Amino acid sequence: MRDRISKRRRGGFTLVELLVVLAILGLLAGLVGPQVMKFLGSSKSKTAKLQIDDLSSTLDLYRLELGRYPNDGEGLSALIENPGDVAGWNGPYLKKGAVPKDPWGNDYQYRFPGEHGSFDIWSLGADNREGGDGENADVKSWE
Numbered sequence: 001m002r003d004r005i006s007k008r009r010r011g012g013f014t015l016v017e018l019l020v021v022l023a024i025l026g027l028l029a030g031l032v033g034p035q036v037m038k039f040l041g042s043s044k045s046k047t048a049k050l051q052i053d054d055l056s057s058t059l060d061l062y063r064l065e066l067g068r069y070p071n072d073g074e075g076l077s078a079l080i081e082n083p084g085d086v087a088g089w090n091g092p093y094l095k096k097g098a099v100p101k102d103p104w105g106n107d108y109q110y111r112f113p114g115e116h117g118s119f120d121i122w123s124l125g126a127d128n129r130e131g132g133d134g135e136n137a138d139v140k141s142w143e
Contacts, residue, residue: 042135044103045135048102048103052123052140055076056141062093066086069112070110070112072110075110076108076110079091079093079094080094080098102123102124102139103123104123106128108122108123116142117141119141122138122141125139
């Protein structure tokens, strides 16, 4: 009889043990979760800044070959498709054959001539609206 009782007790965890483990996991998730989300948000902004820098370098190469930057009508798509009337176009200038989207899935904004340099490239952030703070902040080529 004692063997049967001891086998039952060794077979699994008690309800109290399971509740303690769940409480510990809940505390860890509450402490670690916000830090992970903060890190992920800042990494998207850093990725956008790197992509903007890459697009800026590609635009400089475009200007070296053609003597000018794409105008507003041609936009960044001139880096992957010949606008038609451009002699000496030697593209596509982007390896993947497409203009990348920002980390939030939106198009990059482009202006030529720029207000802050030869051209301006920017992302409107997670909210896809001008301004904002944190992850919603705009990422710009001139800052």
